[in-house]
Amino acid sequence: MKTLILRVGLPVVAWTLILASTSYASPIFVTNYSFETLPVGGLPFGCGLGCSYSEGSSGIPGWTTTGSYVGQFQPGSAAGNTAYFDSVPDGITVGFTDGGSISQTVAPVVQLGITYTLQVDVGVRKDLGGDPGTEALVINGNTYLATGVLPAPGGWSTFTATYTGLSADVGQPITIQLASDSSQGDWDNVQLNDSTAPEPASTALMGLAALALAGISRRMRA
Numbered sequence: 001m002k003t004l005i006l007r008v009g010l011p012v013v014a015w016t017l018i019l020a021s022t023s024y025a026s027p028i029f030v031t032n033y034s035f036e037t038l039p040v041g042g043l044p045f046g047c048g049l050g051c052s053y054s055e056g057s058s059g060i061p062g063w064t065t066t067g068s069y070v071g072q073f074q075p076g077s078a079a080g081n082t083a084y085f086d087s088v089p090d091g092i093t094v095g096f097t098d099g100g101s102i103s104q105t106v107a108p109v110v111q112l113g114i115t116y117t118l119q120v121d122v123g124v125r126k127d128l129g130g131d132p133g134t135e136a137l138v139i140n141g142n143t144y145l146a147t148g149v150l151p152a153p154g155g156w157s158t159f160t161a162t163y164t165g166l167s168a169d170v171g172q173p174i175t176i177q178l179a180s181d182s183s184q185g186d187w188d189n190v191q192l193n194d195s196t197a198p199e200p201a202s203t204a205l206m207g208l209a210a211l212a213l214a215g216i217s218r219r220m221r222a
Helices: 002-020 200-221
Strands: 023-028 063-064 068-076 095-096 099-108 115-123 134-138 143-146 155-164 171-181 183-199
Touching: 023 099, 063 068, 095 099, 095 171, 099 183, 115 134, 115 171, 134 155, 143 155, 171 183
Parallel strands: none
Antiparallel strands: 023 183, 063 099, 068 095, 095 183, 099 171, 115 155, 115 183, 134 143, 134 171
16 A cells, blocks of 8 residues: 555655746836826827827836937827727826837846746827837847737737846846837836746645645555
């Protein structure tokens, strides 16, 4: 009976522990990730029903901006104005730039072997179309571009960039950069995750594995 437990019980426990060691995405805090926090004075310029925007010197709270035509944009989709977008992915406000950039350096720094995943909702205006700009992680002078499917005019699509910590980059800051060379880029719902935290389900599996080991030990002693 003891031999059966060793041959069957321990492999099952071993596989349980392997599964339990799996990691999942842990969120990294991004300030004003959905651009809903507005600059002092709000969005001063009107653009139709429910539509307003800011640009230039007012900046975007929590973000560093370059270029004169950069700011926050409420296209009015929530009010029924679909001249620019059919909807907005998160809230009613997006960030935009035309020939500039929006960037933010997050608090964590690069750790060896940890995978960092950037996800950004990218929009294409109905009245402009064209290039949606670039979305990237910038680490130690290197740019890791996001990729995705270009949305139809008036729509949005999620673009994703991944980077796994290299020994040469350990301790280096992690910067999110959204940029557009010419045609207006519009962004929303900027999310950054890393692979450091154990999944709750994995924690439960580890607990079950510990109980199973304890049960096997008791049976062997019996």
